[in-house]
C-alpha cells in the first residue's frame with residue numbers, strides 16, 4: 864500500500880492566511896502533477912487539509928504566514944506564505960528534501 868502525504872495547515876490566524884496557503888498547496892500539487900505521485904515517481908496520494916491550531920507558534924518565529932505539518936515525516940514548517948507553496952511541494956513532495964528556510968525548530 865503506497866504511503867500518502869498529509870499536509871495539515873493551521874488556519875487559526877485572523878488574517879486567513881492558512882486558508883490561502885492550503886489553496887496554494889492544492890494548486891501547486893495539481894500544477895506539478897504530484898497529487899497522486901511523490902518522491903521518485905512512486906504512487907503516493909497527497910492530501911491538503913486545514914485544521915485548528917497546531918500549537919506550533921510557541922516554537923516558530925511568529926510571522927505573517929501559517930504553520931503546517933507534513934506527514935508521514937512529521938515535518939513542521941512555519942511562517943509559510945502562499946508564495947512558498949510551489950517550492951514546498953516541489954522540494955518536499957517531489958524530491959523528499961525539507962525546505963530549510965521554513966523549518967520550525969524541534
Ligand code: FES
Nearest residue numbers: 873916917919920
Ligand atoms: S496559530 Fe496555529 S500554529 Fe500558529
